Amino acid sequence: MDxxxxxxxxxxxxxxxxxxxKGLLEAGHRVTSVDRHPPEIPEPSAxxxxxxxxxxxxxxxxxxxxxxxxxxxLAAIAVPFSAPEAVILxxxxxxxxxxxxxxxxxxxxxxxxxSSPTVIGYGAPAGWLPQKFPVDENTPAxxxxxxxxxxxxxxxxxxxxxxxxxxxxxxxxxxxxYVIAPEEWEGAPTQQGHTVTERLENPDLAAPSLFxxxxxxxxxDFLLLLLEKMDVIENGSTFFVGAADALAxxxxxxxxPRYVPGSEEIASVLVGSSPAFSIERARTVLGxxxxxxWRTELAKxxxxxxxx
Numbered sequence: 001m002d003x004x005x006x007x008x009x010x011x012x013x014x015x016x017x018x019x020x021x022k023g024l025l026e027a028g029h030r031v032t033s034v035d036r037h038p039p040e041i042p043e044p045s046a047x048x049x050x051x052x053x054x055x056x057x058x059x060x061x062x063x064x065x066x067x068x069x070x071x072x073x074l075a076a077i078a079v080p081f082s083a084p085e086a087v088i089l090x091x092x093x094x095x096x097x098x099x100x101x102x103x104x105x106x107x108x109x110x111x112x113x114x115s116s117p118t119v120i121g122y123g124a125p126a127g128w129l130p131q132k133f134p135v136d137e138n139t140p141a142x143x144x145x146x147x148x149x150x151x152x153x154x155x156x157x158x159x160x161x162x163x164x165x166x167x168x169x170x171x172x173x174x175x176x177x178y179v180i181a182p183e184e185w186e187g188a189p190t191q192q193g194h195t196v197t198e199r200l201e202n203p204d205l206a207a208p209s210l211f212x213x214x215x216x217x218x219x220x221d222f223l224l225l226l227l228e229k230m231d232v233i234e235n236g237s238t239f240f241v242g243a244a245d246a247l248a249x250x251x252x253x254x255x256x257p258r259y260v261p262g263s264e265e266i267a268s269v270l271v272g273s274s275p276a277f278s279i280e281r282a283r284t285v286l287g288x289x290x291x292x293x294w295r296t297e298l299a300k301x302x303x304x305x306x307x308x
Contacts, residue, residue, distance in 0.1 A: 007031055012031075012046070012074070059102045092150030177243065180294075210260075
């Protein structure tokens with residue numbers, strides 16, 4: 001953003017949220033983080049509030065006290081099948097609605113909701129094959145589990161309020177790929193419990209996500225640009241946010257046919273380090289470009305057997 005604003009971040013204690021809070025502060029903004037618990041190592045300049053965002057009254061009270069200029073909502077049950085399906089759907093959909101409604105009630109003019117690439121339905125047990133690779137924002141949504149459905153609902157919540165409120169506020173949603181936090185380049189376990197190096201060395205580990213990933217700091221850079229330009233882009237826009245390459249040593253033109261039956265022809269365009277997910281919309285609309293990849297970040301570590 002071109003001038004300092006007060007940004008409320010939900011889920012600010014999470015894997016992505018910690019980097020977002022830190023990056024917003026470094027960019028000169030005031031930050032309130034709303035989560036169930038503060039992070040183990042809080043940012044000294046951030047204000048932390050403990051709230052159950054599934055509680056409508058608690059959420060509205062917290063937002064009224066903070067009175068933010070912009071909201072970035074990351075809070076959710078973040079891992080598919082990590083809770084009963086009904087719990088994931090109810091929790092994530094309720095948070096999306098409560099946060100958006102509360103933001104509007106307190107006069108917030110910019111509201112960003114985190115979605116997920118899983119909305120397009122890759123990995124569906126009944127089979128999944130897109131019309132083309134790389135997939136992009138025009139690829140039809142076909143979620144096959146409660147997590148993917150809940151994230152699609154979050155996108156629809158943004159669209160619903162945009163339709164209902166017109167230009168009273170600006171809305172956007174984004175689909176961050178498999179988030180790698182800064183400490184995970186140094187060997188800390190990723191979201192699925194494996195290290196980045198293990199995911200590179202064994203393609204079976206990254207195949208369920210179609211080898212997508214993104215550095216948390218690059219997502220923060222994306223969000224800074226998005227918040228700056230929300231007034232001039234299409235209201236209710238959705239963006240894929242990923243690295244410029246795939247989390248794989250081999251080209252996806254060779255890897256994907258092993259894991260996505262029938263994809264030989266459409267995957268043939270994914271040569272070299274090309275990813276399966278297009279970030280062209282974020283590039284052209286916002287001017288965003290990811291700065292980090294596994295090739296650059298692992299190379300900074302003292303022992304990086306998977307470099308290539």
